Amino acid sequence: MLTTRFAPSPTGRLHKGHAFSALTAWRAARDTGGRFLLRIEDIDPTRCRPEYEAAILEDLHWLGLDWDGPVRRQSEHLDDYARVLSDLEARGLLYRCFRTRKEILDAIGDAPHGAAEAVRPGPHSADEEARLLEEGRPFAWRLSLDRAREAIGEDAWRSLAFTEDGAGPNGETGRISVRPETAGDVVLGRKDTGVAYHLAVTHDDAVQGVTHVIRGQDLFEASHIQRLIQTLMDWPEPRYRHHPLLTDASGRRYAKRDRSMTLAELRNSGVSAADLRAELGFSSGG
Structure with missing residues (x-):
């Protein structure tokens, strides 16, 4: 069922x-x-x-x-998401990112299109972070892939996968190895709303008991980072079915x-x- x-x-x-x-x-x-x-x-x-x-x-x-x-x-349910962010931050899995999108794009320079979504800027220095906090600069919470890898261990990291009952854009199906690095250090807490898509959707799928995530192939790549979040939070693993786009x-x-x-x-x-x-x-x- x-x-x-x-x-x-x-x-x-x-x-x-x-x-x-x-x-x-x-x-x-x-x-x-x-x-x-x-x-x-x-x-x-x-x-x-x-x-x-x-x-x-x-x-x-x-x-x-x-x-x-x-x-x-x-x-x-913003308070629910805030509690998850607090848990991840307390475990050292998040870092504050004060950089603007323009600053990140400028840092990438001549990188290929789409690289901004896979950026891994890393945390600011302690002194710089303290200064920016004192100035009241807004910041986002990014998931550190390096810390996430340490938290779950090398064996679990290498065996991370999700089940695809449909097919990805390139015909991917069956048990798919997770590649979190393709998403980079994603934002889980936005500067404006306090929560970002990847965290909210994985949280809600877990609390609502969703067993099968059925959605378009344009969201296939999102499954990689969402499967990692599920693992970090010990949430159930749903099956996925990505259907072709009309x-x-x-x-x-x-x-x-x-x-x-x-x-x-x-x-x-x-x-x-x-x-x-x-x-x-x-x-x-x-």
């Missing part, structure tokens, strides 16, 4: 890609008599809006989806930033929920 979840961020309206992902997770749970959960990942106050959350609920109801239990909103007629994947046609626009144009479900490969009866 599976427990799956759909976890959108209320930063815009849902599109076909969201519908496919939600239906895939919902179907997997319902086919096994399991649970399907809805989580609103609204930790970014600059982009998340109540009206988008209301629209998400409207679209999911229109699709014919139901979920078990109340909707979980991450913004209502693309439009031009071959571009659906995305909010590209103003892809939303479910609301499809609905207003006369497309029925049954029509859309059939197009996406799901019968109207589930």
Whole structure:
């Protein structure tokens, strides 16, 4: 019996890609008599809006989806995330990073595209950190991969893996060796909200009892660092299924930033929920 979840961020309206992902997770749970959960990942106050959350609920109801239990909103659990950060910091696994994104990019210089996401700047010197704290400079909490490796031991580090029931972008499937270094010393506590995506999502999957994380292939690489966090916190290991991303007629994947046609626009144009479900490969009866 599976427990799956759909976890959108209320930063815009849902599109076909969201519908496919939600239906895939919902179907997997319902086919096994399991649970399907809805989580609103609204930790970014600059982009998340109540009206988008209301629209998400409207679209999911229109699709014919139901979920078990109340909707979980991450913004209502910031204290829980803060406690996890405090635990990791007390164990010496985090360090304060006062650097701005521009400073990190400048330090990288001519590094390949995307290297900013795998940066490992390391902690500031004790004197510099004390000065920056005294000045009131904002800082993020970064996970130290070096300290994490020491904490779990070399044998456990080398054997870290996650189970992929679907396929990654390059066809990866089965038991996948974890490569945390590809993500670098990721931010787990943001300067503005106090928590970052990787920590919030792994925490919530653990406390909600999610057994199968079903999501798009664009999040495949996130599994590496999330599996490490689960290990550090002794949280259960879910199975993963990364599904292909839907693309439009031009071959571009659906995305909010590209103003892809939303479910609301499809609905207003006369497309029925049954029509859309059939197009996406799901019968109207589930």
